[in-house]
Amino acid sequence: MAGLGAATLAFGPSVLLGSDAGQWVVRHVFGQGPTLPDGREVVAPGDPVPALAVSKLDGTAHTLRSEGRPILINYWASWCPPCVEEMPLLDAFAAAQGQGGVQVIGIAL
DSSP: OHHHHHHHHHHOTTTTTSSSSHHHHHHHHHHHOOEEETOOOOOOSSOOOOOOOEOOOTSSSSEETTSSSSSEEEEEOOOOOOOHHHHHHHHHHHHHTTTTTTTTEEOEE
């Protein structure tokens, strides 16, 4: 067995449902989209992202706005070796973007 069926059997339905193909199946075959709490939006790839409020380490709020620039949000943890390993690559990528390119934001778990 190969493909999504094998992945679903091996790893459970979250593999399929967590993919773009799985979400397409849910929307088009079952006629339903993801359910979200009131006031939340689903953003399609390529759409502008609405402002996102996050808490800083000191407890104050900070609002992330794309201001027309793409945002790459990297969720990482100090106990995750691949997360720590990719940090220099993300730092170099962010530096290469300059003021008008992709914003790279790291959020530690």
